[in-house]
Amino acid sequence: KGLDPEALTGKYPPKIQVASKYERRVDTRSYDDKKKLFEGGWEEIGKEVNEKIWNEKKDQYSGRQKSKLPKWFGERPGKKAGEPETPEGEEDAKADEDIVEDEEEVEEEVVEEEDEEAEEEEEEEEEEEEEEEEEEEEEE
Template structure:
């Protein structure tokens, strides 16, 4: 790209004679001479026909390119007109001049009405400072000034009124001793807020399961005991019946 720029600068500095010489050299390189020596009439006709076809093709391409250029120029004009209409409507919506957005740069900020008679000579910075701050800035400045005044007056008053601290004074020693005792009492009264849970006693292990033979023997013993109890009950009932019969006799 830099080489192209330097070449263009060199071309601009040439004279007309130098330009004509360069043109002739380029044409001699591009347009080669026709080799027609020793050709017959038929060969000359064929060569002329080829040249005519080439000229027709070039003319048709030239016509197509010209028509394409015209169409593109029309499209560009139409797009430029659309862009102008869009910028015009956008400027009207913002309350600006219709031609304000037509230039290369955006319009200047309007800080005064255009209907004023007197021209405002102030710069943009001066006009901007008029709108910065306001009531909030004024109240903040007043509060800051009031705080500084009160702080200065307090420092000036408190310098002579506050007594100097003397640790050797017996009254100060008594006060420090009382404070130390109060702190010790507070430490003793402190109760732990959280106590760890006590460990639970271990549960007794379950008895091991009995074998099947032992279970059968126990069941047989229980059945025998039940039979003996039933026999005893029957004997008691018989004795009671006999006693009742004897009493009746």
């Protein structure tokens, strides 16, 4: 249906219906379903979607080919003359052990520093007490 020619002669342009009443979609969810969405159901749906995406990305990442580091030409730095080649995995284990040992050393150093600080504080307190006692004796 088009516009009437008489409608264009008026003071204001005619109003045009933009949306068709047949194109509108009706929400097919029940009242209970809508209520659940307001009670946190929307968050659950979001979590499920995020979990699905995360698993897809994780599978994609784990499926990729792992690149190896290039072999050294000649002797490896730090390798001793008669030492055999280390199989894969041992290097990782050695690196992990070194890290653990370093952490233990750091913890020991921290404990020693704390002990030293505590001893120094005790000595200072004892000196202050001695000075106070001497002052009291002098006053008497």
